[in-house]
Amino acid sequence: MDSLAPQSCFIREVLEKEIRLSYYERIKSMLPENFQTIIPVTAPAPDFKFSDTSDPLNAKSKEIIDSLRTKKSVEEIRDLLAKYKDELASQGVNEGEQQSLVRELFIQCLLLVGSKSFSHVLNVVERYLEVLRFLNSAPEGRLHTVQILASFWKNNTQFLGILLDKLLNYRVIDPTCVITWVFEEEQFKHAGRAFVWEILKNTLGKVNSRVAQVKSKLDNLQSIHEMNKAKRLETEVTEMSEAEEQQELDSIRIVENSLATVTRERKEVFLLVCQKFAQVLSAIDSVSQQWIYWWISGWYKEILRVNYKECKGFIATLETLVFTSDLDKRILDVFNEVKALTEQDDLLVHYRYINKMYFSFTYFIVIAAVASLSSARSIETHGHHQHKVPKGKVFDHFLQIWFENEARFADLAKEGILLDNYNAITHPSQPNYIAAAGGSNFGITDDDYYNIPANVTSIFDLIEKKGLTWKMYQENIPSIGNTDYRIGTYVRKHNPAASFDSIGLNKTRLQNIVGGDQFEKDIEAGTLPNWMFYTPDMNSDGHDTNASYAGNWLANFHKTTLNNKKLLDKTVILITFDETRTFPIRNRIWSLLLGAIPKKLKGTTDSTFYTHFSTLSTVEHNWDLGNLGRQDTNKTVSNVFEFAAKKLRYKNIHIAEHDIPWMNNTIPGLLTAGQRNHAATTGTRASYQIEKYALVPAENGMIFSILMEQAHVQKRPEIGLLLDQEKAYDRVHPMYFRQIMLAFSFTPYLVHSFGNLFFGNAVRININGYFTNRVNQRRSLRQGDPLLPILFNIALEPFLRHILQDSSFQGFQFQFVLAYADDVCVLLHSTDDYCRLRHHLDRYGSVSNAKVNIHKTEAFSLDGRSYPEWIAFLAAQGISKWHDYSSPSPLRYLGFPLIQSFHQYRYLEQQLLQIVKSQCIIYSQRRLSIKGRVTIVNALILSKLWYVLWMVHLPTIFFRRINSVICQFVWHNFKDQIHAVVFRFKIRWLRQLLENNLPQSCSQTILLDHIRRFHSGNTGTSLALFFPLLRLRPAAHANNFMQNIYEAVDSFGYADTQQAKCTPATLLRLPLSATFAMIPTDYWIIRSRHKKLKVSQFFTYDHRFGCIRPLLSSDQPSSPRLISKLRRDIHNRIIKLN
Structure with missing residues (x-):
């Protein structure tokens, strides 16, 4: 049989597609003897031109290969090639041949270095892309590059096709040089092999794709411009400034120029293809070269018919320049057929091909690692050691004294630095104490009995690892190391060390929790530890008494104990409170620094933003302790005390008042309210299981x-x-991975198991029942x-x-x-x-x-x-x-999709709609039952939308269109409840905000803070969730994700607000219209200009009588006439207050 006969070519193509680098010998041994001539003589390996040691360029090629393998820089490679070019010039080689030899030598070496796999060749090409572009600056150079590629990979057409495709993307070569190579006389012997024509088809497809992309971009810009133009004509409010409009027009002009360029390039490419086909077919003898003519003419018909729409714009040019009357009738017949298709396009149904689109959404449900995976390595050696006190960079000792809730001890302020912007973390007391020792409150939201697992590190671990010492001084503690919930005036919740099992389960470390009377003894003996925490009992800190009692206690404590030169010389003392009284007000607390501070700063005020995490950050930097990897590394909430930051060369972040994070929230953590252990009532002790969160990309x-x-x-x-x-x-890298896991306190046994699981195994591949040799998976x-x-x-x-x-x-x-x-x-x-x-x-x-x-x-x-x-x-x-x-x-x-403009919003809508339509078209060609179609819709089509809808707010009309498409696909009466599914995504976010019994998400604190500062009409609350009039206009774009949350809240409707109860502070922040039970439809309050008036503009809280009253003239209201009118209308019962 002739080697170019269709049957022979088909068998050859099938066999070559089965052959890979590793399977050539096996497939060759399996084939009958009469098939041996069909497969390639040699394995599909690269054909390196300079492999022969007798070749004069062999040594030079080795030098270049070594340079490429050692990843020399682009400049070094260019210098090496320039040196070789100079050598050729000295030998009398002309300029053109010099460039050709240098190009061939470099590209052959480059391909050999990358010949191991597709990823290798793509990496090396990307690394030396600049060199390739430099060598291919001229058209003849680009054609030469294609010829070199074809020569090197002549035995592996798959590699050749991929390389050509990538180099076209990188613009190293252009479509014209690929087309010229395809029609070279050398390729005629490959006329029956599909790979040559597939390369041609893919090249033309890439040209068409470039035009389509630019045209789509232009259409989007023009539609957006027209839409914005119509809006400006319909409304008096200008949505876009003149500068932005001009920028939009400039963008359109730029894209129009790009479209003209790529359209012109496409025309030139198709003219060249048609000329080459006409020339080749005219030169071939259809009798003596029957099969060659058969193959080329067949591909000629296919190429023209597939691309007839693209040729439609320049049919006349083709007829004038290429398909003249003197051509063979068979060639002209194909062109005339294509010409008829362009003229009768609306009457013919012409299926070209269906692009298969594969979309897969992979959802990773990641089990949250325990705190030890994100914190410093646990310390195995604990306990108090007597030795010379280590020196700190700024101070040698640090003492904290905490009081309960906020009070004012102004008399001491003149002796230290008043911190007037110091903030607690949350409410109530216990999570604040734990945060000050652990860098997080671990999700604790109350004062119950909690045990934080022993593998969770704390400041005590960092101190001991550095060789420093610490003590917890607890006033009236019944015994050293006591961890009971409450005995007398001592409470465990104000003793953060007791909550960490690394302390509570270690008898040696528990000796560092001592009574308050030990403090004076340590001062006199000169045995003060480096880090100290002094907790007054429940009377002295003001919890069970009052601020006056606590103030007197502190004044006496300062006079008798703190005002001691042995203590003050090298000790920084922080006097602060655990929290403010309640959630509604900002968690700013009175705080004071005493002791080892510069004299010139005494009696001054520091307004830098600090939190309880700042104490950790200051201590860590003073002694170079490292960190816990939690909020102590969050620079926004862990500023170092300013007097020390200057000496430590630490740059604090200065935050504007309106940017200060809202510190009244629980930071998501390991322990939640649902895991409470009521050890206080049962007298038992138990550790808590770690809460496992599903962290989703949303x-x-x-x-x-x-x-x-x-x-x-x-x-x-x-x-x-x-x-x-x-x-x-x-x-x-396996060695790096092992060291990191050990540093994060994984046991050596577990680390060894992971190492063997991922880095020490071998695999065998089953190929049609045959197993390959062992392949060691080293990394x-x-x-x-x-x-x-x-x-x-x-x-x-x-x-x-x-x-x-x-x-x-x-x-x-x-x-x-x-x-x-x-x-x-x-x-x-x-x-x-x-x-x-x-x-x-x-x-x-x-x-x-x-x-x-x-x-x-x-x-x-x-x-x-x-x-x-x-x-x-x-x-x-x-x-x-x-x-x-x-x-x-x-x-x-x-x-x-993160949308920043209206036209991006429209682009996303069209893209999602097109995806659903395309999928419906593909699956509609199958003969499916109604049940099958519904299954396809739920599992394969609409599932492509759900992931995007976690974050994107789309209009109602979009879902109507989707419903229409799905209706046509399934059944004409079918109505898919898409909105119900979308509504579930909105409820997901809403539940995290409103239900306290759910584990908090990692974005909840940030989201709540965002609503209060950017979406609540400057009220600093979350009231915008429930009162639409307080919601600010979406800040960034129409697709603001907050619309999802607002729609979920609004969908529930509102109960009778007369039964609602709120504090005076909350009431004054509400919209004025929300306080009335009965308002006439034409009343002035509900007009657009007055809709956003707040209660505080008409009423105030009278502290003398403890009630809300209307503003009087003495209060200097901003709208006295409106206030008078409102008072009259209330008196005359025109409107009725709730």
């Missing part, structure tokens, strides 16, 4: 949206970088393994901590970095932040083997604006991908 998406909205409102110039890690899971965290996210988080944790602990790294407000598995987003305030980031990346990579693809990293503006200075700086660093409000499509983070 939490990070929520935080991300909040940051972007706040940046937009405040017009902040920060940007973000989405880091792309190269082969993130495969590059985890890799297997993607898709259930343990993978947690294990990779452990490997990545040191890098994240370095950023969080970098005092010179500014980031954005309270957030520096967001991470979910290997998806890391770093927020940058300035170019200095970027330099610090690169420093940390380099250090992390050097010890862990990790690598970040800088050229694949995406940058974006947090507030949506364009920043040319950032764009230029990042481009110089190799980061070319930039997103802002002018980008045609939204930025995606963890699969969630």
Whole structure:
């Protein structure tokens, strides 16, 4: 049989697609003898031109290969090639041949280095992309590159096709040179092999795709412009400034120019293809070269018919320049058929091909690691050691004295530094005490009996690890180390050390919990520990008495004990309170620093924002203790005391009043209210099980949206970088992984087991019943393994901590970095932040083997604006991908679209709708029952929407369109309850905000703070959830994610507000209209200009009588006439108060 006969070619194609580098010999041995001539003579290995040692260029090729394998820089490679070119010039070789020899030598060596696998060749090509572009600056150079590729991979067409596709993407080669190579005479012998024509087809498809992308972008911009133009004509309020409108028009003009360019390129490409087909078919003898003509003419028909729509715009040009009357009739017949198709397109049904779209949404449910995985290594050696007192950088001793609730001890202020912006964390007392020792309250929300597991580290562990000492002085404690719930005036909840099992279960460490009388003895004996915590009993701290009693106790304690030179010289004393009285008011507490502070600062006030976490941060930096990896590393809430920060060279973050985080919330943690152990009543003691949370990407998406909205409102110039890690899971080095797990207190046995599981195994592959040889899997965290996210988080944790602990790294407000598995987003305030980031990346990579693809990293503006200075700086660093409000499509983070403009919003709507339509078209071709169609809808089609709808608010009309598409697919009377499913996503967020008995999510504290500061009409509360009139206009865009939460609340309706009860402070923050039970429909309060008036503008709280009363003229109200009118109407019963 002729080798070009269709049957022979089909068998050859099937066999070649089965052959891989490892299976050639096996398949060859299995085939009958008469089939041996069909398969290639040699295995599909690379054909390196300079492998022969007798070749004069063999030595030079080895030098280049060594340079590539050692990853020499682009500049070094270019210098090496320039040196070789000079050698050729000295030998009398002309300029053209010099360039050709240098190009061939470099590309052959490059391909050999990357020939191991697809990932290897793509990595090496990306690394030396600049060199390839330099060598291929001229058209003849690009054609030569294609010829080199074809020669090198002539035995492996799969490799060749992939390489050509990638180089077209990188613009190293262009479509014209690929087309020229396809029609070279050398290829005629391959006319029956599909790979040549597949390359041609894919090249034309890439050209068409470029045109379609630019055209789609232009259509979106134009539709947005027309929509905005119509809005400006319909309303008096201008939605867009003239500068923004001009910017929109400039964007349209730029895209129009791009469309003209790519359309012209497509025309040139199709002209070239048609010319080549006409020339080749005219030169071939259809009798003597029957099969060659048959194959080429067949592909000619296929190419023209598939692309007839793309040729429609220049049919006349083709007819004039290519398909002239002197051509063979068979060639012209095909062209005339295509011409008829373009003229009668509306009458013909022409199916070209169906693009198969594969979408998979993989949900990772990650079990939250216990606190030991995110904290410093536990300490095994404990106890108090008598030795010379270690020196601190600023002070040698640190003493805290805490009182219950807030009082005022003004008489002492002149002797120290008054901290007038010091804040407690939450309510009630116990979580504040625990936070001051553990860097977190671990989700504790009450004063019950809690035991924090022994593997959770605390400040006591850091102190002992450094060789320092500590003591808890508890006034009236019944015995040393007592951990009972309450005995007399001593309570366990005010003794944070007792709550940590690492202390409570260790008899030696319990000896550090002593009575208050021991304090004076230690002062006189000179045996004060480095870190001290003095807790007055329930009478002395004012809990069971009053502020006056506590003030007298402190004055006496200061006079008799604290005012001792042995104590004051080297000891910093913090006198503070655990909390304010209640939730509704801000948790700011009176605090004072005494003792070893500069004399010039005594009697002064420090207004820096501090919290209980600041005590940890100050102590950690004073003695270089390291940190706990919790809120003590959150720079926003852990400022170091200013007098010490200057000496420690620590840069505090100064926060504006309106940006101060709301500190009345529980920080999500390990222990929740649902896990209470009532040991106080039963007399028993038990440890708590660790709460396991399902951390979903939506939490990070929520935080991300909040940051972007706040940046937009405040017009902040920060940007973000989405880091792309190269082969993130495969590059985890086993030695590094073992050391990190040991540092995080995993047992050596468990570390050894993980090492064997992931790094010490071997695999065999089953190929049609035959097993390959053993392949040792030396390195890799297997993607898709259930343990993978947690294990990779452990490997990545040191890098994240370095950023969080970098005092010179500014980031954005309270957030520096967001991470979910290997998806890391770093927020940058300035170019200095970027330099610090690169420093940390380099250090992390050097010890862990990790690598970040800088050229694949995406940058974006947090507030949506364009920043040319950032764009230029990042481009110089190799980061070319930039997103802002002018980008045609939204930025995606963890699969969630983060929308910054209206046209991105419309783009997302159209994209989601098109996905559903495409899937319905594909599945409608199958003969499915009604039940089958419903199953397909629920499991495969609509499931593509659910993930996006966690964060995106879409209009009602979108769901109507989706319903219409689904209705046509399933049954004409079918109505899918999409809104019901969407409503469940909204309820998910709402329950986290309103139900106290649920475990809190990692975004809840940030979300509550965001509602209070940005969405509640400057009331500083969450009232906007229940009163629409307090809601501010969506800050960033129409797709603000808060709309999901508001719609969920509004969907429940409201009960009779006459039965509602609230405090006077809350009442004064409400909209005025919400306080009336009966309002006429035309009453002035409900008119648009008065809708947002608040109760506080008309009423006030009278402290003398303890009630709400109308504002009087003596109160100097802002609207006296309206107040008088309102009073008259209430008196005349025109309106009725609730």
